[in-house]
Amino acid sequence: MRIGILTGGGDCPGLNAVIRAVVLTARLRHGDDTIGFLDGWKGVLEPATVPLDEARVWDILPLGGTILGTSRTNPFAVDGGGEKIRANLGELGVDAVVAVGGEDTLGVAHRLGEFGVQVVGVPKTIDNDLSATDVTFGFDTAVQTATEAIDRLRTTAESHHRVIVCEVMGRHAGWIATHAGIAGGAAEILVPEVPFDVAAVCDRLRRRHAGGRFSSIVVVSEGALPSDGATLASARQAASSSVTDQFGHARLGGIGGWLADEIERRTGYEARVTTLGHIQRGGTPTAFDRVLATRFGVEAVTAVHERDFGRMVALRGTAIVRVPISEAVVQAKTVDEGLYRDVAGVFLG
Numbered sequence: 001m002r003i004g005i006l007t008g009g010g011d012c013p014g015l016n017a018v019i020r021a022v023v024l025t026a027r028l029r030h031g032d033d034t035i036g037f038l039d040g041w042k043g044v045l046e047p048a049t050v051p052l053d054e055a056r057v058w059d060i061l062p063l064g065g066t067i068l069g070t071s072r073t074n075p076f077a078v079d080g081g082g083e084k085i086r087a088n089l090g091e092l093g094v095d096a097v098v099a100v101g102g103e104d105t106l107g108v109a110h111r112l113g114e115f116g117v118q119v120v121g122v123p124k125t126i127d128n129d130l131s132a133t134d135v136t137f138g139f140d141t142a143v144q145t146a147t148e149a150i151d152r153l154r155t156t157a158e159s160h161h162r163v164i165v166c167e168v169m170g171r172h173a174g175w176i177a178t179h180a181g182i183a184g185g186a187a188e189i190l191v192p193e194v195p196f197d198v199a200a201v202c203d204r205l206r207r208r209h210a211g212g213r214f215s216s217i218v219v220v221s222e223g224a225l226p227s228d229g230a231t232l233a234s235a236r237q238a239a240s241s242s243v244t245d246q247f248g249h250a251r252l253g254g255i256g257g258w259l260a261d262e263i264e265r266r267t268g269y270e271a272r273v274t275t276l277g278h279i280q281r282g283g284t285p286t287a288f289d290r291v292l293a294t295r296f297g298v299e300a301v302t303a304v305h306e307r308d309f310g311r312m313v314a315l316r317g318t319a320i321v322r323v324p325i326s327e328a329v330v331q332a333k334t335v336d337e338g339l340y341r342d343v344a345g346v347f348l349g
Helices: 015-030 041-045 081-092 103-115 139-160 175-184 198-210 229-239 255-267 287-305 325-329 337-347
Strands: 002-007 033-037 049-052 096-101 119-123 163-168 188-190 216-221 240-244 250-252 271-275 311-316 319-324
Touching (some): 002 015, 002 041, 002 081, 015 033, 033 041, 081 103, 096 103, 096 287, 103 119, 103 325, 119 287, 119 325, 139 175, 139 216, 163 175, 163 255, 175 188, 175 337, 188 198, 216 255, 287 311, 287 319, 311 325, 319 325
Parallel strands (some): 002 033, 002 096, 119 311, 163 216, 188 216
Antiparallel strands (some): 033 049, 240 250, 311 319
């Protein structure tokens, strides 16, 4: 059997661990041939491939990023893209594709099933917002990175008696902000699921500082927005770009700077912003993410050999299971209300 693998969407710690697991499992356990498609679905469209063998992948486990490259290419934004992919896979002799990605990459995989393309999905997103899996690899590393940043920001905030706003990734779901905010002891955690009241945030900061704490850390997801209609338009303008990718997503970023300005203007406290951005995506994956990514890769190859196509490997509790790809992409998995209100809410303000 010949198996192709691709990594699509944003890069993520643990991608190379998946690639390694797929290649080694396919070749050592089943004697399969494996090839990599470069830059996500773009590499299948063009096509652009690279051979993958044991020597190429054996030592990539601890590396961040992806040796195959990635892109946000949407084959269905191209006329006849689905047919072209099927034809290219046939010419290359590829029997099945392991697609590693998030909602958009796996959404393409799901649609390609209608063209007879045999795909198994592996969930990937640092945002942890894919349905049908408890956790996605890359999330643990991103939370650890954000938590370390918050710990460092706290010392400088205390030294200068400042409010520091830390903007983290999270377009539709505030998992990173919630987990890193709890772990870092943030004074405020603002997420896309719960529109925030700027005036209420400032009131809580005033009470905190009046109570003898002269610095505060505010963690905000890039997709968080205020509930106040008077400030919503300016916040939205600051937090998004007119540039969109092939899946129609605007580039986000800027809500942290806007919020810091509002806090300083309303409270008089000196406020600064730190936007972690792609720092959360880069670097060495944590042990948890390496193990999870490896387990996903092994299970993906097993699914291929059992001809269980149109499925995604997933983590449920401590077990690796398979679910329909359609379940994973139907809607974003948002932050659990109990975690945000009952756990985080105890310590905020």
